[in-house]
Amino acid sequence: MTPLLTPGVAALMPLATVSQRMSFGELVSYQLNGLVVVFIALGAIWMVLTVTGSFFKRLSPAPVVKTALPVAVTTPIAPIAEAALDPALLAVIAVAVHVSLGSKARVQKIISLGAESDWAREGRRQIFTSHKVR
Amino acid sequence: MFQGLLDFLQTTGFALITWKMVIMWGIAALLLWLAVAKGFEPRLLVPIAFGALIANLPTRGVITSELKPNGVYESATFKIEGQVIPHPGDSTTPGAHEGTTQTLKVEKVEGGLFDFISQGIKLELFPPLIFLGVGALTDFGPLIAMPRTLFLGAAAQFGLFITFMGATFLGFNSSEAASIGIIGGADGPTAIFTTNKLAPHLLGAVAVAAYSYMSLVPLIQPPIMRLLTTDKERRIRMKSLRKVSKLEKLIFACVVMAICILLVPDASALIAMLMLGNFFRECGVTERLVLASQNEIINVLTIFLGTSVGITMRADSFLAPATIKIIILGVIAFGFSTAAGVVVAKIMNILSPKNPVNPLIGSAGVSAVPMAARVSHVEGQKYDKGNYLMMHAMGPNVAGVIGTAVAAGYFISTLGK
Numbered sequence: 001m002t003p004l005l006t007p008g009v010a011a012l013m014p015l016a017t018v019s020q021r022m023s024f025g026e027l028v029s030y031q032l033n034g035l036v037v038v039f040i041a042l043g044a045i046w047m048v049l050t051v052t053g054s055f056f057k058r059l060s061p062a063p064v065v066k067t068a069l070p071v072a073v074t075t076p077i078a079p080i081a082e083a084a085l086d087p088a089l090l091a092v093i094a095v096a097v098h099v100s101l102g103s104k105a106r107v108q109k110i111i112s113l114g115a116e117s118d119w120a121r122e123g124r125r126q127i128f129t130s131h132k133v134r
Numbered sequence: 135m136f137q138g139l140l141d142f143l144q145t146t147g148f149a150l151i152t153w154k155m156v157i158m159w160g161i162a163a164l165l166l167w168l169a170v171a172k173g174f175e176p177r178l179l180v181p182i183a184f185g186a187l188i189a190n191l192p193t194r195g196v197i198t199s200e201l202k203p204n205g206v207y208e209s210a211t212f213k214i215e216g217q218v219i220p221h222p223g224d225s226t227t228p229g230a231h232e233g234t235t236q237t238l239k240v241e242k243v244e245g246g247l248f249d250f251i252s253q254g255i256k257l258e259l260f261p262p263l264i265f266l267g268v269g270a271l272t273d274f275g276p277l278i279a280m281p282r283t284l285f286l287g288a289a290a291q292f293g294l295f296i297t298f299m300g301a302t303f304l305g306f307n308s309s310e311a312a313s314i315g316i317i318g319g320a321d322g323p324t325a326i327f328t329t330n331k332l333a334p335h336l337l338g339a340v341a342v343a344a345y346s347y348m349s350l351v352p353l354i355q356p357p358i359m360r361l362l363t364t365d366k367e368r369r370i371r372m373k374s375l376r377k378v379s380k381l382e383k384l385i386f387a388c389v390v391m392a393i394c395i396l397l398v399p400d401a402s403a404l405i406a407m408l409m410l411g412n413f414f415r416e417c418g419v420t421e422r423l424v425l426a427s428q429n430e431i432i433n434v435l436t437i438f439l440g441t442s443v444g445i446t447m448r449a450d451s452f453l454a455p456a457t458i459k460i461i462i463l464g465v466i467a468f469g470f471s472t473a474a475g476v477v478v479a480k481i482m483n484i485l486s487p488k489n490p491v492n493p494l495i496g497s498a499g500v501s502a503v504p505m506a507a508r509v510s511h512v513e514g515q516k517y518d519k520g521n522y523l524m525m526h527a528m529g530p531n532v533a534g535v536i537g538t539a540v541a542a543g544y545f546i547s548t549l550g551k
Contacts, residue, residue, distance in 0.1 A: 013504055016423045020307040020549075031295035034544045038291045042284040042533065048389050049281035114247045133163055 135227075147192030155448035158299040162444075165342070174349035178440050182341060185444020188248075188297045197248040197445050203233065209446055210252030222409060255330055255337070255379050261323035262403040264300035264442065267432025268313045268323070268535070269387075269411025270424050273502065276528040278386050281377040283495070283526075287533025289478035290499025293318035293471025297463050304316040304459050312545035314460050317344045318467025319538030320351065327404060328542045331550055334542040336420035338447035339457045343464035354465065355472045355497050355509050358450025362476045363493045367483075367516040368505075372526050383416040394540055400550065401543025408535070427457060475499035475530065491526075498527040501534040 022030060029088050090110075165183035168174040187198060199209040219237040254260040276281060279481030294315040301311035307333035311380075316328045317340060323342040326329050329337050347354065391409040395402045414420045494514050498506040507527035514523040 019311060022302065027299055030548070031299060034295050034298075034541060035288075035292065037527065037544045038537050038540050039285070039288045041394055042288040042537055044295060044393045045390055045398075046281045046284045046535070048393070049278055049284075049386065052382060052385060053278065055280060057376065073186055 138257055148241045150192035151447065152507050154453055155190040158186060158447065160445075162187040164189070165346075166449045168346070168349075173447055174325060175216045175345045177436055178345045179342075179349070181308070181396075181437055181440025181491050182345065182444040182447075185248075185441040186447040188441070189445045189448050193246070196246045197252070198246055199448060200393055202506060209448070210249050210256055210442070212243060212249040214240055215244075216241040217238040223240045229422070246441060248445050250441050252445060254435075255326065255442050256334075258327060258330060258403060260442070261327035261330075264323045264432055264435050264439065265404050266411040267427045268406040268503075270415045270427035271280075271414075271433040272408075272412060272415075272532055273528070274383060274386055274412060274532055275378040276375055276525045277381055277530075277532050280526065280541040281527030282374070282486075282491075284533045284536075286475050286479055286496045286499045286530035287483065287535075288492075288499075289496065289539040290471040290475040290501075290534050291319065291537045293467045293469070293476035293500075294468045294541050296537070299468035300347070300466060301459070301463050303514050304463070306456070306459075309549050310336055310456075312549055314412045315338075315467060316538070316542055316545065317460075319501050319534065319541060320344070320348050320468065320506070321538045322348065323439075324404060324501070324538050324542045326439065329546060332547050334446075336414065336456070336460065337443060337449060338452050339460045341443040343448070343461050347468050348505070351500070352509050353510075354468050355500075355506065356441050356513055358469055358472045358511075359476055359494055359513055361460045362473060362480075363430065365517065367480070367493050368514060369521065370483075370490050371518070371521050372495075373489065375525055380416060384413060387413040387416065388398040388453070390536060392500075394536065394543070398540055398543025398547055400546040401539045404542065406535070406540045408539070415528050416487050435462070449529040472497045492521070492523055495523055495527040495530055498529075499534045499537070501531070503531050503535060504528060507531040507535075 019026070093105055093110065097107055135179070162183045165186065169176040169179035169183060197209055198211050200211065203397050211359050216238045219239050221234075221237070292462050296315075297314035298308075298311045301314045302308065313325075313329035313333040315334050316325045319325065322341070322344050325340055328338065329340045330507075333340075341439070387409040391405055394405040414423045414427060475496035476493050477496070479491050479493040482503060483490045490515060494510045495507075498510045507524055507530075510525040510527035511522065514521045
């Protein structure tokens with residue numbers, strides 16, 4: 001397989017090795033070459049990412065625009081009466097409040113957040129935060 | 135009986151202790167204190183400091199060092215004794231030994247524990263394999279969502295090249311200057327990889343400087359960031375990052391590897407392993423490999439790499455004027471890298487005023503992931519509590535890892551033998 005870099009082309013390019021003791025001009029030139037190489041590499045990656053990014057942005061669905069629907073004002077969820085709660089649950093909540101906030105804290109109201117289980121949400125949160133970046 | 139005791143004392147290590155060793159014990163104790171009490175990159179500084187302590191005790195069966203004619207100590211060498219087994223009919227054929235393989239029967243291998251473990255550095259195995267773990271731990275999503283932060287990662291490499299010039303003016307040759315300059319990239323494995331190829335006798339000093347300054351990022355960077363930015367610039371709020379798909383991340387890993395290897399083949403080992411680890415992470419079907427890369431592989435290699443680097447810190451080679459110069463040049467490298475990233479961010483705002491970048495994230499172009507990004511976020515929070523820069527700063531932070539590897543490839547390809 002014939003390499004792309006023929007001897008004729010290679011002769012036009014500077015030597016791949018530099019001296020261990022460079023003059024000031026050679027030093028400046030060497031640094032600039034190095035910076036240019038780094039910028040070329042990252043610039044090439046930037047070009048590819050910009051092109052692929054615009055391609056994937058077009059592929060992704062448009063965000064749903066939320067419009068105000070004419071609905072009746074819903075009544076706020078009434079606090080659950082203490083009698084409806086399991087007494088054991090009440091005791092656990094009271095103990096947790098006492099341990100974390102001290103004896104001066106008092107539970108005034110307990111409101112249910114709805115049907116969705118918070119445990120699933122908490123489980124997801126723990127999994128996502130377990131992947132720590134170095 | 136007394137003579138017997140005297141004979142035994144001569145076999146102990148007490149007679150071999152020198153005053154330079156005692157000084158190195160103090161330095162090792164200081165590094166251990168910084169790591170354990172102050173939390174300075176303990177995962178690396180503890181094994182490095184312990185290795186330095188081992189290197190400066192009269193051990194036997196741990197490490198072999200010999201003084202070369204050029205005055206440099208070469209450590210981690212081992213001897214193999216064996217016999218060449220001739221192949222039947224080889225001796226009679228003229229020219230039979232040219233290009234023919236021979237069989238060596240190994241009869242004895244002599245060397246200490248770290249003569250063999252340190253081969254991981256000498257053979258350039260440890261740094262690329264650690265990069266496998268780094269790739270598995272890194273999320274390139276913020277970078278892919280905002281590709282222009284790649285230029286902030288590139289700008290941060292400016293410190294490397296400035297320090298190269300400074301090191302040359304202080305009397306180091308080009309290979310040594312490159313090994314010192316790479317400290318500015320704030321990337322431990324890359325610094326060790328480069329120094330091992332170009333100036334292995336400086337490995338101990340460069341590694342200690344690199345890891346010490348990485349842990350000092352929260353102290354070194356903020357004053358430079360405040361000096362180069364205005365109050366209004368620090369309060370700039372950036373647009374939210376878009377969601378990046380899995381396919382984009384997989385394409386990113388392959389494309390980056392191809393581009394970097396084509397441009398700087400000498401960085402192949404580092405870039406290939408970094409992107410392999412990242413591909414494992416993003417493909418979602420190699421969970422066990424990801425877990426191994428993120429945990430067992432990187433942890434085991436960190437122990438071996440750290441102690442092997444520390445073992446090179448013999449008193450004879452470490453207690454030299456060059457070490458002080460390296461430590462001073464290291465902080466200069468960091469400072470210039472930070473400043474360059476911030477300045478390029480400001481230039482980007484001049485060129486693109488409608489979509490400004492908070493210049494504080496420019497300092498995150500140094501490869502200390504994720505500490506430098508966290509520093510940018512914390513600084514931004516001081517001026518605007520509602521400004522969350524962490525994910526934006528991760529873009530240049532991980533770009534800096536790639537940029538430093540490319541810069542290392544440039545140095546090795548032009549200065550390596």
